[in-house]
Amino acid sequence: MPATPITPLRPAARPAWTAPDLDTVPVEPTEADLERFTRVISIDLCPEQEARAVTPGQAYPKQRRVLALHWHPEFVPMPLVERRLEALFPNAEERLIIPTQHNELTTFGDYAGVEVDCYASGFNQKIQLLLHFRKERLEQAHTLRQMLRHTHKYRSSQLFAFMAAILESHPEIVGQAAAQTGADETTVEYVRRNVARIDALLAVRWDAVPRDSMKNKLLANWFDTLRAEHSDPFIDRVQTYLRAVKALVKADFSLDYFYRASEVIEEARALGAGIVIPHPEQFWPVLLAEYDVDGWEVWNPQSSRYTGFLVSVLHERNRCRPRSGRPLMVFMGDDTHMGEKVKDPAFQNPEKAAREIGVQPWGDMLVRKQLITAGMDRAQVMAEYRARLDG
Structure with missing residues (x-):
């Protein structure tokens, strides 16, 4: 079925800054999370999205x-x-x-x-x-396709490294990203709980997840759908913190995933x-x-x-x-x-x-x-x- 377009719900009057009460932020996935997850990973286009494309x-x-x-x-x-x-x-x-x-x-x-x-x-x-x-x-x-398949795994594996860092497998990255962006404990914990729910949904829905969805932007797209529940300034701060974590993960990512440029050029010229x-x-x-x-x-x-x-x-x-x-x-x-x-x-x-x-x-x-x-x-x-x- 085509994906339902995500329409932001923006109240007419909302405080400029609304940080969530962490007591209301679940740790386990909810029914609403499953619906959100389905929309975020979908690569099908609804008529409205097709109209934007053309x-x-x-x-x-x-x-x-x-x-x-x-x-x-x-x-x-x-x-x-x-x-x-x-x-x-x-x-x-x-x-x-x-x-x-x-x-x-x-x-x-x-x-x-x-x-x-x-x-x-x-x-x-x-x-x-x-x-x-x-x-x-x-x-x-044939050889080039095999090289590309190997390299393509880098992006999905980087997503899991990104998520692992947020889930405090690498607390030094979380601490550094928070310091760089001024993210407070509420923001860091809010992000961690959401990523934990995404991780759980990926585990149970793995066979239904399109491979084109397995990119770092999956997290950014998830948090964008939460603008209806929180203020834009708060989600903007979340996205800034996410970008900092992503940059640190990418900077530390192993180059072993890649073929040498000279090898790629040789195969391409052939x-x-x-x-x-x-x-x-x-x-x-x-x-x-x-x-x-x-x-x-x-x-x-x-x-x-x-x-x-x-x-x-x-x-x-x-x-x-x-x-x-x-x-x-x-x-x-x-x-x-x-x-x-x-x-x-x-x-x-x-x-x-x-x-x-x-x-x-x-x-x-x-x-x-x-x-x-x-x-x-x-x-x-x-x-x-x-x-x-x-x-």
Whole structure:
């Protein structure tokens, strides 16, 4: 059955700050918790959610070329994504659109893609790579699929590490997160009791839980549904504390889950893949590794401060390359998450919800000036990258 949309119940008058009485917060799951859990883990879309998926807030009728090589369909079906794109770009004449789900190959049209978590041994850090393919080449991608299945387990296992930390298997993480965010004992205990109930429900409902739900955001989505029972400021404080715990867990997460970047690149190149380094300003040393890639993502909603600098560095790298070498290309990633689009607007992350597949600042005056200096533009990138993928 389609999931019932979660509608926040907001009283007309509510105190600015309402902390719960812990005596009223259960430790064991209730019937209401089971209903809430079912909604939170559901990946089925109700008609209202489908309408959100296909209806953008704005259209771009003047945009003739659509390039989108870094976006996440999540659990939104591709036919709905196609309808959204038609509404976004009603006059598009040329498109190169490839989805990049985290550690999971997905296909759109003639192409397939994935965003892979991997390990850069040279500087002992997790990085990410975007891989793009002609879809027919996936018939030979047996080894890559096995590598991705192994890596995909990282996200669900990280959820359990996240929950374990909150349940005080790692009290030092809880203490540090509380100190960083100013979370008081009531907030910490309220979160712990809720996570204990989620843990219990996962145990008894495990066979019915979609694997796409087993992500860190499961906890955030659960607490968002509790805004109807508590004040927004209190749940906002809960979410701030959760983010701090998550960051500490991720920082301490073992790199043994990942294949080395060089191994991923070697396997991808054997399949004729294109390879792009996304949002490199989040891990600068990757640019020094001189990996065999097709280009860098110089702009991303999360990484836009150094666009001009990255374009200039990439241009200089190309000037100094051997004549026989292929030039590095400039890419931009909108990093759209379609799952954010179908949420009730009251629960959306406004920054993430504003992203759109294929909407990037190629025409921005300052960015365009830098691209012209480097001899690059969207049309050139589309033509060159398509030729590499099809070759």
